[in-house]
Amino acid sequence: MAEMNASHKCATCPTRHKTEWSGLSEAELAAIEKVKSARYYEPGEVLFHQGDANDGVYCIQDGLVGSRYVDAEGNSALLQLANAGTTIGYRSFLTKLPHGSSAEILSPSFVCFIRSSALSKLLIANPQIGERFLQHAIKDMEDIEIRLARSLLGNLRNKFLHVIMVFYQQNGYRDKNNNPIVELPIKRTDIAEMIGSKPESISRVISDIEKKGLLKFDHRRVHITNMDAILYEVGITL
Secondary structure (H helix, E strand, C coil): CCCCCHHHCHHHCCCHHHCCCCCCCHHHHHHHHHHCEEEEECCCCEEECCCCCCCEEEEEEEEEEEEEEECCCCCEEEEEEEECCEEECHHHHHHCCCCCCEEEEEEEEEEEEEEHHHHHHHHHHCHHHHHHHHHHHHHHHHHHHHHHHHHHHCCHHHHHHHHHHHHHHHHCEECCCCCEEEECCCCHHHHHHHCCCCHHHHHHHHHHHHHCCCEEEECCEEEECCHHHHHHHHCCCC
């Protein structure tokens, strides 16, 4: 386990304000500090597997984690992405059911882990944490409904552009000439899985989008060359 520095402590965590732990008292934070574990993970490592019994929750301080589902025939789908400030594993903790999907590290990540036994005690002492987990679950369900509607109503190009804009909202930036750029955190094959398509179909969409002058791809770096047209097409306001 990598040695934790001051920014890895709960009280000074730079992403705690985004999490269910934002309202904890100093005493409660100190209690978590005594029972949690934390470490760096490399891409390809797995926090938990689909079907595993829940043994706690994971809070992502830095990095990117993907939720992956595999069906009985071995077909894989990347369902959701979780970045810094997200707690995962809480749904199976609340329901006492096995994990419905695997949690796979997609980029170098620093993740904290709190065992179920310690979390149960904390929920008894501070029921507001449970309420925040419930709100998180409701928000996740709303996001799933929106994604389902897009999959039923939107065309492949629209869905792909929407994913690019979501990534830009999360970690996009402007270069020295004020041009918008986003570094894709996942491979194109993973994007295809997220929107229910095939890699070859995504390649055709990218080719069409570049010909239309909307985006320019340089491996995982995407130059957004016509932001207004993309936002109008996908219906997003930045």
